[in-house]
Amino acid sequence: MTVFDDLRRRGIVQDFTAGTAELLSSGRPVRFYAGFDPTADSLHLGHLVPVMAMARLQKAGHIPFVVLGGATGMVGDPSGKNQERPLLDLEAIQHNLESQKQQLRRFLDFDGAAAAQMVNNADWFSGMGYLEFLRNVGKHLNVAYMISKDLVKRRLETGLSYAEFSYQLIQAYDFLYLRQHYEVQLQLGGSDQWGNITAGIELIRRILGTEAYGFTVPLLTKADGTKFGKSEGGNVWLDSRRTSPYKFYQYLINIADEDVKKLLLIFSPQSPDEIEDLLNRHLQAPHQRLAQHHLADHLTRLVHGEEALQKAQFSSAILFGKASPDQLKSLTPEELEEVFETVPQGRATLQQFLEASTLTDLLALFPQFFPSKSEIRRLMESGGMYVNRCPINSNAPLDSEWLLHGRYLLVQKGKKQFFLLQFL
RNA sequence: GGGGAGAUACCAAAGCGGUCAAAUGGGCUUGACUGUAAAUCAAGUGGCACUUGCCUUCACAGGUUCGAAUCCUGUUCUCCCCA
Incomplete structure (x- = not known):
């Protein structure tokens, strides 16, 4: 051919x-x-x-x-x-x-x-x-x-x-x-x-x-009508300073089934027959996202390199795998830093942590992630607020026991948005 | 230059003196379901407090009224029609 x-x-x-x-x-x-x-x-x-x-x-x-x-x-x-x-x-x-x-x-x-x-x-x-x-x-x-x-x-x-x-x-x-x-x-x-x-x-x-x-x-569009390569936050860039390798990887992992074949054909080094075969296997166990993983792995490696890919995979495994609160606690500070390297981070002083009497007050210190207290309250009420992967549904008083290694707090808005807060 | 229509929250679009933080749809967020999906369903969507409360918003600046997104005046901008 x-x-x-x-x-x-x-x-x-x-x-x-x-x-x-x-x-x-x-x-x-x-x-x-x-x-x-x-x-x-x-x-x-x-x-x-x-x-x-x-x-x-x-x-x-x-x-x-x-x-x-x-x-x-x-x-x-x-x-x-x-x-x-x-x-x-x-x-x-x-x-x-x-x-x-x-x-x-x-x-x-x-x-x-x-x-x-x-x-x-x-x-x-x-x-x-x-x-x-x-x-x-x-x-x-x-x-x-x-x-x-x-x-x-x-x-x-x-x-x-x-x-x-x-x-x-x-x-x-x-x-x-x-x-x-x-x-x-x-x-x-x-x-x-x-x-x-x-x-x-x-x-x-x-x-x-x-x-x-x-x-x-062709100009690629996705099944939902949006352009391929655009996400909520704008373009998915190749520059890691604009779009972190983790985000880049996640964008591809989340590609819809309807689109993944088209993208594999374009980007994958595999032959169309091999891709067809891969898709068949994917359809037998769609939850494993074989096709998406293949796409995301290949492109992340190509654009950001092997090391960045592994970090993105490791982070994804921790964040989306069944990592329990206990597993989270078992991570060393180095591992924590590593996993959350590409997740938005916020810093405040330990002093501020101790002075904040409730979780709401604490989170309000980070307006870039939590622009209003009402939103925090709404999230908690709807069950969409997690601290260290535990759902928090009331404005519980703070407990310094929550701090991982005495300084980190992993906060989630819903299931996919993570923030690592650090108190020094 | 003349005549007409209009400017409402992220977008579109209701409202035409009080019951309007403002209908409805889209978008977005969260939840349920699931495959970190799609579709669907539910809730939420100015801020602060949170039991009824307060503050800032309906182009901008003034005015009328006990009370205005709603009426009046001026300003800016947009669209349409006629020259």
């Missing part, structure tokens, strides 16, 4: 231009690229879909080019947005580029025969004047063509600035430039990039008289 067939079978390909399959199975390494917008200093889970596509292509011998959008980031892609994006300042863009670059190194191989390369489109745009751009690029695409793009059409009604309208030209020029200077023949991107990709192909055809190719990866 060719790599492109494999990608299609895995549901990684949404649309593709004619000839793409042939190009990728010709036996020669194909240089291909995908662009990344420096809108944040970290990539998130959603970005990983095109990245996985790139990694798989590279494994098959093709050569990835990562185009960092130093120039395009300054304009803002209208794709998929209903509103004009705020412009980022230069410094922020630079910072974001650097961070994303580091992250991408985890997924693509920058050495070896098919070594990936990284380029920044600011390199070829910063020296170009506006008039030059109009002559070289603007001249070759006509407005009717540009306006006919779905995304542009949609935005024409709600408002689209000239800068964003021009975006497709800029991205089209990227492709042209890469075709001319690096012999890049194929572009891939999210499904919202289709219009930009075809604009590039069109430009190459007109100026160079040669063919170029492209395909898009």
